[in-house]
Amino acid sequence: MNYYVYSIQNIKNNKKYIGSTANDPKIRWSQHLNLLRKGKHKAKHLQRSWNLLLESDFCFTVIEETPSNKVILLKREEFWISHYNTTNTKNGYNSRKIPNSNLGIKFGPLSKSHREKVRKSLLGRDITWGDRISKAKLGRSTKLKGKLVIPRETRICACGCGKEFMAKSNSKHKFIHGHNMVGIVPWSKGKTDVFSKEALEKISKANKGHKRSYGNQNHLGHSVTQETKERMRESRLAYLKRTKESECLIR
16 A cells, blocks of 8 residues: 655646645545535635635646655655745645644734734733633633533531542532431431321321332342341441441440
């Protein structure tokens, strides 16, 4: 399999765009045509010329065929860019002298009036642009690939255990999961007059005819051996020892 260096030439003014490919040249030319027709080609100078002229005013030509080695291919592409001087807007449409490199590229030189505005805006400022950006973004949410990313912060559990946990900056979480119930007595514990007689009668009538279920219905009728019960008990005790809840239960 060979690689190719090609040119897209403007027949009207002989300007060229030099490129290289490891695919079939016909496929690469069809890819260029697709981008140019949609107005999305990366070579902006070439795209502007395409927009002003007809499709028939451009031709695709294979300049050189090289062995299947990308290093050699890029060197040959660089040679032909230099040979035709296609980085000069008078001769071609390439923006890079060295393929896959930004060396030597000038990104939009500023006018004198623009530079003067920038100079005046920076007068009297002691902090760098990096510091300004970081301070401006501090505590703000950012967008990553279209998704809203909310910054996180470290908090200390409010139950008194002293453990730290991570939470979103806009959340109201104060406890580690499960710690907010430790030491809290249910509001109805020990109370017998929570509901009035009328309310109890209504609840009784509403529940008549309904089958009540207790726990997980998948285990109904399933017997557990004494050995299994002992293992479950030991596992539960070991878990309770690792939590603050166990201290209240053991005492």
